[in-house]
Amino acid sequence: MSCPNILKFSTFLAHQRPQDAQVLLRMNMIWRNSISCLRLGKVPRRYQSGYHPVAPLGSRILTDPAKVFEHNMWDHMQWSKEEEAAARKKVKENSAVRVLLEEQVKYEREASKYWDTFYKIHKNKFFKDRNWLLREFPEILPVDQKPEEKARESSWDHVKTSATNCFSRMHCPTVPDEKNHYEKSSGSSEGQSKTESDFSNLDSEKHKKGPMETGLFPGSNATFRILEVGCGAGNSVFPILNTLQNSPESFLYCCDFASGAVELVKSHSSYRATQCFAFVHDVCDDGLPYPFPDGILDVILLVFVLSSIHPDRMQGVVNRLSKLLKPGGMLLFRDYGRYDKTQLRFKKGHCLSENFYVRGDGTRAYFFTKGEVHSMFCKASLDEKQNLVDRRLQVNRKKQVKMHRVWIQGKFQKPLHQTQNSSDMVSTLLSQD
Numbered sequence: 410m411s412c413p414n415i416l417k418f419s420t421f422l423a424h425q426r427p428q429d430a431q432v433l434l435r436m437n438m439i440w441r442n443s444i445s446c447l448r449l450g451k452v453p454r455r456y457q458s459g460y461h462p463v464a465p466l467g468s469r470i471l472t473d474p475a476k477v478f479e480h481n482m483w484d485h486m487q488w489s490k491e492e493e494a495a496a497r498k499k500v501k502e503n504s505a506v507r508v509l510l511e512e513q514v515k516y517e518r519e520a521s522k523y524w525d526t527f528y529k530i531h532k533n534k535f536f537k538d539r540n541w542l543l544r545e546f547p548e549i550l551p552v553d554q555k556p557e558e559k560a561r562e563s564s565w566d567h568v569k570t571s572a573t574n575c576f577s578r579m580h581c582p583t584v585p586d587e588k589n590h591y592e593k594s595s596g597s598s599e600g601q602s603k604t605e606s607d608f609s610n611l612d613s614e615k616h617k618k619g620p621m622e623t624g625l626f627p628g629s630n631a632t633f634r635i636l637e638v639g640c641g642a643g644n645s646v647f648p649i650l651n652t653l654q655n656s657p658e659s660f661l662y663c664c665d666f667a668s669g670a671v672e673l674v675k676s677h678s679s680y681r682a683t684q685c686f687a688f689v690h691d692v693c694d695d696g697l698p699y700p701f702p703d704g705i706l707d708v709i710l711l712v713f714v715l716s717s718i719h720p721d722r723m724q725g726v727v728n729r730l731s732k733l734l735k736p737g738g739m740l741l742f743r744d745y746g747r748y749d750k751t752q753l754r755f756k757k758g759h760c761l762s763e764n765f766y767v768r769g770d771g772t773r774a775y776f777f778t779k780g781e782v783h784s785m786f787c788k789a790s791l792d793e794k795q796n797l798v799d800r801r802l803q804v805n806r807k808k809q810v811k812m813h814r815v816w817i818q819g820k821f822q823k824p825l826h827q828t829q830n831s832s833d834m835v836s837t838l839l840s841q842d
Contacts, residue, residue, distance in 0.1 A: 523772050524667035632659075639664075646687070660684055664687070675687050705733070747815065
């Protein structure tokens with residue numbers, strides 16, 4: 410604030426009641442601090458066109474419907490009854506005609522081939538780098554790197570939570586969760602490098618016990634280990650690696666069942682074999698060993714991956730991933746939510762089963778509810794730390810089109826002291842008799 414403005418503000422305060430002046434003074438200080446943070450680049454920001462000012466993630470709230478086309482995206486959107494009804498109607502229409510069973514079998518059997526083709530065509534140009542990951546998932550960072558990040562996160566978590574609570578008190582109708590079966594599959598893939606083969610061909614028993622004892626596995630000297638499942642061309646890998654540059658004790662594993670995607674990651678100029686190990690892996694194959702022992706991971710990242718797996722196979726995937734976490738380890742999840750614009754855009758004849766679709770290129774997508782996500786991860790003996798529906802309104806200002814985006818985001822932790830479940834206890838008692 411310039412000197413003339415400070416004098417004007419001081420004169421204005423002098424004419425106010427003491428309690429009003431105190432409130433105004435606090436508001437002014439908050440505003441000045443916010444501006445300072447924005448100037449210093451310390452506030453998390455959403456990617457925007459260079460022609461428009463940026464806004465902190467989660468803070469752009471639409472209060473005046475007449476201004477809907479002033480920005481590309483609005484946060485914390487609620488559904489009107491009309492929008493809810495229209496979404497239900499659209500899904501009912503586009504799922505009325507199902508893909509033939511023999512075609513469904515083909516899409517499942519050749520899943521890795523379709524994704525391989527996808528990456529051969531698009532390479533690493535299709536998806537943008539996920540630079541928002543650390544804002545939403547600060548757990549990705551080792552503890553010694555978190556203090557400054559957590560301070561920023563906590564302030565914006567408070568803003569987002571307050572906004573969400575505010576809207577929930579307005580009694581706006583929201584799209585309710587629907588009980589539905591779920592699960593998923595990822596395909597298989599061939600063509601591992603010699604190094605990958607050396608680790609993946611380990612005898613299963615030796616894999617479970619030997620590598621940790623003998624130091625045969627990559628990242629064995631690390632103290633903080635992350636696994637990204639379904640790494641694709643590395644749109645999460647490289648933002649994470651960039652952040653971990655000053656944390657040599659950290660190690661990142663990343664896998665995909667499309668061998669072409671893994672090759673794109675390994676050939677990238679920012680790939681560092683000293684801190685990252687990319688490998689081909691089908692998470693749906695329970696018998697396929699990982700290149701490291703169970704129970705050693707601090708973080709598993711599962712972002713827009715589970716939706717591409719067949720619903721009947723999802724629970725098995727989550728169960729297996731749960732075993733890889735160490736006690737206290739976190740599984741971080743983000744994926745498509747029910748009635749996202751992607752689901753509403755499918756045409757008739759693309760529905761495989763309820764809320765599960767196939768795209769024109771043969772890749773598939775499932776659309777979750779919050780309840781399904783809760784059930785799936787809790788069945789895998791993980792504690793729910795976060796499970797929310799992220800609703801946003803995306804607009805095309807040129808075409809004057811509004812599109813609802815719906816994502817599910819969750820954080821699930823492996824208990825520090827896992828208790829024996831009731832069925833195991835009964836079995837133990839019976840065996841003792």
